[in-house]
Amino acid sequence: MRIGIPKGLLYCRYHTFFETFFSKLGSEIIVSEQTNKDIMDMGVEFCVDEACLPVKVFHGHAASIKDRCDYLIIPRIMSICKKEYICPKFCGLPEMIIHSIPHVPKVSMEPIYMQNEKEFFKWCFSAGSAVTKNSAKIKKAFISAKKAQKKSRTGIIEPGQKLTVMLAGHPYVIFDEYLNMGIVNKLRAKGIGIITEEFVSDSETCEEVKKLVKKPFWTFQRRIFGAACVLLRHKRIDGIIYLSSFACGIDSVIIDLIRYCIGHFPMLVIKLDEHTGEAGMDTRVEAFIDMLERRVLNENYNPSPWECVFSGQNPV
Amino acid sequence: MYALGVDVGSVSTNIVLVDNSGNVVEKLYIRTKGRPMEAVRSGLAVLKEKYDDRQIQSVGVTGSGRMIAAIQIGADIAKNEITAHAVAAIQMDPEVKTVVEIGGQDSKIIIIRNGIVTDFAMNTVCAAGTGSFLDRQAERLEIPIEQFGDYALEAAVPVRIAGRCAVFAESDMIHKQQLGYAAFDIIGGLCEALVRNYLSNVAKGKELLPKVLFQGGVAANKGIHKAFENELQLPVFVPPHYDVMGAIGAAILAREKLEREKKKTMFKGFSVSDAEFKSRSFICSGCPNRCEVVCVLENQKAIGYFGDRCGKYNNRSFSSPAVYV
Structure with missing residues (x-):
């Protein structure tokens, strides 16, 4: 058989x-x-x-x-x-x-x-x-x-030279090198550290989503959103790169939820579809990294971006 | 001594020479017409008449065609359009907080606070509201693109046109034409639709604070400019060199880089305008990825490759390595 x-x-x-x-x-x-x-x-x-x-x-x-x-x-x-x-x-x-x-x-x-x-x-x-x-x-x-x-464990955790980003998105987008046009290697080549949601425990993400008015319906919604907030709160990341497949309904909810809760913290959303031209992605990733580097160099620009998480009331 | 900046975009290729105090002394706006190397070559041929190789201190390239241009002319830096536009905007006006840039194929928003880029966004899957879309509609209405903005300003009652998608906007516009609306009002409506689309897609969720700069080729369109001011309720400034800001940024970045690293330029000289450049593409059969590899040929000699995912061709060293940062 x-x-x-x-x-x-x-x-x-x-x-x-x-x-x-x-x-x-x-x-x-x-x-x-x-x-x-x-x-x-x-x-x-x-x-x-x-x-x-x-x-x-x-x-x-x-x-x-x-x-x-x-x-x-x-x-x-x-x-x-x-x-x-x-x-x-x-x-x-x-x-x-x-x-x-x-x-x-x-x-x-x-x-x-x-x-x-x-x-x-x-x-x-x-x-x-x-x-x-x-x-x-x-x-x-x-x-x-x-x-x-x-x-067995999945997930990517790699230290970077100066900056670390959270690579967020559904695992089948993050771990399919062809589908995401090799973004992991692109970040590696630039010396950027990477961490994925797998390195935040289930209990931590559950704690995090308790602050929401409505309990997440999808597992990946809880995992990705919760992990993003935890990593940010613990100052383990300098930015979030979200890989989203075009027409993904769940991503549209998660992205807005994250956006709402992180304030001015940098997040880049990359929409993936069938195209094979990499110029569009390269431009966005490069510009995002440039921006993070300059932000880190001028830290006094925004006193503490991490404190904006759930600052004040949280009506979500 | 000058810094050369080249922005190879989808619709236009812009070349500038910036002097040591940051003034633009030369500016060329060439239609790319899908042949980036020919556009760069013809631009350099114009500069060759007036300038000497030794006057060029540094070379920066940007735009979607930056890879190919960097190989062709020997660039010191190849930088993305967002950083280039932001650098140029800050240099032009240190007070800037918001940059609206609309080019041929993409549109961007750059948020700047205290002289640092703090956020940016680009259009995702739809090219509605970009220059090539406007070009196409101007052609449909048989109006020269240069007069498009003037027509829009004449609009008494701009017609409401769906702006979410370029294809639907076009069919909506055709319907309105069939119903007999005046061309002025249709064009006015189109400008409003594009601005609405931009603000709800690209600028979604961003805080647009003054001072707002509007740059890129589309900034020439007075109709769009006015629609932005109406929609934002803010004055929107179009800088004097709005159409070549990317190239200016590339020139500034190249100069900064060479000064920092104390290096000499890799510029190959204006003689590249005499060379014959061609590119040829083939499908690599090394693995099932079947990458479409592009090979750049200078006088029939391969000077660079790109497009492969594994680096089999990409990593081959050439006498004029391009520097990607």
């Missing part, structure tokens, strides 16, 4: 789990390549036009391996934290793939509720049953996959 795993969307975060699980079941695993032009082109060709770029790219990944596997893992991830959800496009992902790409093999359809072990096992049992009828083996594979996932 050959199991196909597209290297798109939350693969970057949960690949250890899925790969361990299926290899423990004794199946052969086919993972698509890193995103490249062919995959992007295929994704744009197959996917419905309204979807965001990461969903399109996911279609490309699925299409690139569909003929080489017997069972395609299309994770319908509904939720990864209690009472919080993931982008609604994940709910319909299997249907989108089956509808848009011709001749797809069998696809995993069950929803995934990752925060709840029992619920999560349901998915594993249904997907695992496609490989083996031995339920003890599935249970064992589930346990070792969970263990392996616990040990």
Whole structure:
């Protein structure tokens, strides 16, 4: 049995789990390549036009391996934290793939509720049953996959020469080098330190969002917004670069929420879409870094930008 | 002794010579027409008649075509447009707090406090409200772009036109034309729509304090200028060299850099205007990224590459390395 795993969307975060699980079941695993032009082109060709770029790219990944596997893992991830959800496009992902790409093999359809072990096992049992009828083996594979996932970490934390920025955005945008036009390397080459939301603990972000009138609906909204506020408050960053995919509804909420709460703290929002011309991004990043450098050199310009977080009343 | 500043934009290529006290002694405004190297070459050919290589102390380039221009002429610095525009604006008027810049393909806002850029924004996905859009509409209405602003000022009752998207603005405008509205009023309405679009997209959430400078090619348009003043309820100043501010900024930055580092210029000399420049692009098949690599040729000899993500071509050293900061 050959199991196909597209290297798109939350693969970057949960690949250890899925790969361990299926290899423990004794199946052969086919993972698509890193995103490249062919995959992007295929994704744009197959996917419905309204979807965001990461969903399109996911279609490309699925299409690139569909003929080489017997069972395609299309994770319908509904939720990864209690009472919080993931982008609604994940709910319909299997249907989108089956509808848009011709001749797809069998696809995993069950929803995934990752925060709840029992619920999560349901998915594993249904997907695992496609490989083996031995339920003890599935249970064992589930346990070792969970263990392996616990040990794996994603995120970027790198010290810089003078400046550090928070690279914010959905993980599938930050960790897809092709999609984000290699921004991590661009910042590295300029000697800029990078930190992502993974390095702020869940409890800290939960503390932070308690100050909001309404509890965040999406996990990434809580994580990114909370982390931005915590990092800023602890003076660990000099600016925020937000990578947003064009047409992402959740980003539009998070960006405005962050903007509202950080006052005059510098934030650069980069909208990503299909274009491959890098001049637009280079100009914005370069100008942003120039601005940060000059701000640091003239610190008395703005006494303490960090104090503007949640200054005064907070009607959000 | 002069500093040479070159701004290779999507619509125009601007070249300036700035003397030691910061005065603009020479200024050229050339239409790029999609051929940046030809535009730079023809500009240098004009300067060659009047100036000597030794009079050029430093060279700075900016604009979306800065990479290619830096390789072509041997620049000391290649800087982004935002920094260049801000530096020029501060030099022109130390009191400036807000810079509105509208060029051919993009529009920006730069917020300056106490002589430091504290915030900026550029248009994201839509080019509505930029010079090339206005160019296109002027062509549609068969009005020379130079007179566009005068027409707008004649408008008695500017027509309301949707300004969110260039394509929709155009179709809205055509509908209004079909209904028989006067050209003056349509143009007046278009200027208002573009300013509204700019303020709600690019300048969204920014604090626009006086003094406001309006620069970039579109600042020549009196209609847009007036629409900005009406909408902001503030006086908006158009500096004397509004159309070449990016080039002035590049020149200043280049001079500052060489003075700081005590280095000599990398300028290749005005003779580059005699050389034949070509560029050729190919798709690298080294990996599945399939980068579109551009190779710049001077008299059939490769002098620089860019466009590859991995640096396979980019990192090749050449006799005239461009300095990117």
